[in-house]
Amino acid sequence: MGKFDLKTMNITRLVGVIFLILALLFGVSGFLNQHPGRITFSDVVEDFYANISAELFSIATTVLLIDYLNERRESQRRKELLIRELGSASNAITLRAVAELKSEGWLADGSLHAASLVEANLNSAVLNGASLVGAIFERAQLNKVDFRAADLTGVSFEGAKLEEADLREAKLADAHFARADLTGVKLTGQDLRQVNLFGAEINMANLDEVNLSEAKINGLDMRGSSLRKAQLANAKLHFVNLKGGTLSEANLEKANLNGANLSGAYLNWTNLRGAYLFNADLTGADLSGADLTGARVTPEQLATVKSLKNATLPDGTKQ
Numbered sequence: 315m316g317k318f319d320l321k322t323m324n325i326t327r328l329v330g331v332i333f334l335i336l337a338l339l340f341g342v343s344g345f346l347n348q349h350p351g352r353i354t355f356s357d358v359v360e361d362f363y364a365n366i367s368a369e370l371f372s373i374a375t376t377v378l379l380i381d382y383l384n385e386r387r388e389s390q391r392r393k394e395l396l397i398r399e400l401g402s403a404s405n406a407i408t409l410r411a412v413a414e415l416k417s418e419g420w421l422a423d424g425s426l427h428a429a430s431l432v433e434a435n436l437n438s439a440v441l442n443g444a445s446l447v448g449a450i451f452e453r454a455q456l457n458k459v460d461f462r463a464a465d466l467t468g469v470s471f472e473g474a475k476l477e478e479a480d481l482r483e484a485k486l487a488d489a490h491f492a493r494a495d496l497t498g499v500k501l502t503g504q505d506l507r508q509v510n511l512f513g514a515e516i517n518m519a520n521l522d523e524v525n526l527s528e529a530k531i532n533g534l535d536m537r538g539s540s541l542r543k544a545q546l547a548n549a550k551l552h553f554v555n556l557k558g559g560t561l562s563e564a565n566l567e568k569a570n571l572n573g574a575n576l577s578g579a580y581l582n583w584t585n586l587r588g589a590y591l592f593n594a595d596l597t598g599a600d601l602s603g604a605d606l607t608g609a610r611v612t613p614e615q616l617a618t619v620k621s622l623k624n625a626t627l628p629d630g631t632k633q
Contacts, residue, residue, distance in 0.1 A: 393420055397429055405435040405455075412439045421445070442480075527565075557595075582621075591615065601625050 399411035415421050421444040428448040435455040442462040450470045457477040461484045470490040478498040486509050493513040498520075505525040515535045522542040532552040540560040546569050553573040560580040568588040577595045583603035591611035601616075602623040609628045616622065622633045 393418070393425060396420070397426065400426075400429070400436070401431045401434045403433060403435050405437050408434055408436050409439060412436070412441065416440075578620075 393415075396411045396415050399407050400415065402408050402411070412421070415425070420426070421441065424445050424447075426444065426446050426449055428450075429446070430450050431454055432450055433453045433455075434451065436451075436459055437455050437457045438459065439456075440460045441464055442460045444461075444464045446469055447465055448468045449466075451474050452470055453473040454471070454475075456471070456474050456479055459476065459479045461479060461481045463483045465485045466481075466489050467485050468488045468490075471494045472490055472492045473494060474491075475495045476491075476499055477495060478500075479496075480500045481504065482500050482502050484504070486504060486506065488508055488510075490510045491514045492510050494515070496514050496516045496519055498518045499516065500520045501524055502520050503523045504521075507525055507527060507529055511529075511531050511534060513533075516539055517535060517537045519536070519539040521536075521544060522540055523544060524541065525545040526549050527545045528548045529546075530550040531554060532550055533554065534551075535555045536559060537555050538558045539556070541556075541564050542560055542562050544561065544564040546561075547565050547567045549566070549569045551569055551571045551574055553575075554571070555575045556579050557575045558578045559576075561584050562580050563583045563585075564581075565585045566589050567585050568590075569586075570590045571594045572590055573593045574591075575595045576599050577597040579599045581599055581601050581604050584601070584605070586601075586604055586606045586609050588608040589606075589610070591609055594611070594615065596611075596615050597618045599619045600621050601619050602621040603625060604622075605626045606628050607626050607630055611628060616627075625633045627633065
């Protein structure tokens, strides 16, 4: 311990020392006044046990409270450090941070809401069930990330790479995927009507049973993607590239496919009633069983398709 010096002692400690001395003086003088004769241990216990018990309880409570506050402060400091590490460009660091955040329950408790994870390398991370509302993943590496059942409301994935990422059952309201690479992404059954897909690349993706009714996704590159039983009624699909895609049993009623590339696409048993197909490339497309009643398409276009077996033509006649 350092040398006792009143000049350098802070005022709080000085006041504490003064009160300690006063307490001892009053306690001892009072005790001696009550017991002027021979003093025994039982006399001390009788006079001081209540005060000693109360003081010990007070000290214990204070120590436990200080320990709790220190532990809480350390926990918060560790959480903030892990969130910073989550935004690292090192995949090893981010994966370790994910594991530790998950073990503490911080992936799902809202701790990552609005987190800035710009350009983070989270390839192959397991974030299923995570709550990431409003987080920013712009230009991040998110290939093969498991986002199943995660809350991605309002999340920005602008310019991010999400090749083969799993987004099934995730909450995607107001999510922003502008110019993102969604090659091979899994979006089965998702409602994408409020999702920004401007300029996104969605090649070879699983979009079976998605809801894109009345959506405006003009010019998207969706080559080889599967949209079986997808809802695309009244959607704006100008110049969309669906070459080799699968749209079997999809609902494209009154969809605008002006200039779309549907060459080699599977459109068997697809609802194309009233669809606008002028300038669309239908070369080698399979339209067997499709309903083209009222569709705006030329005989020359239909002459290029692979099959019209059992299809209903624009004039209502059956093949």
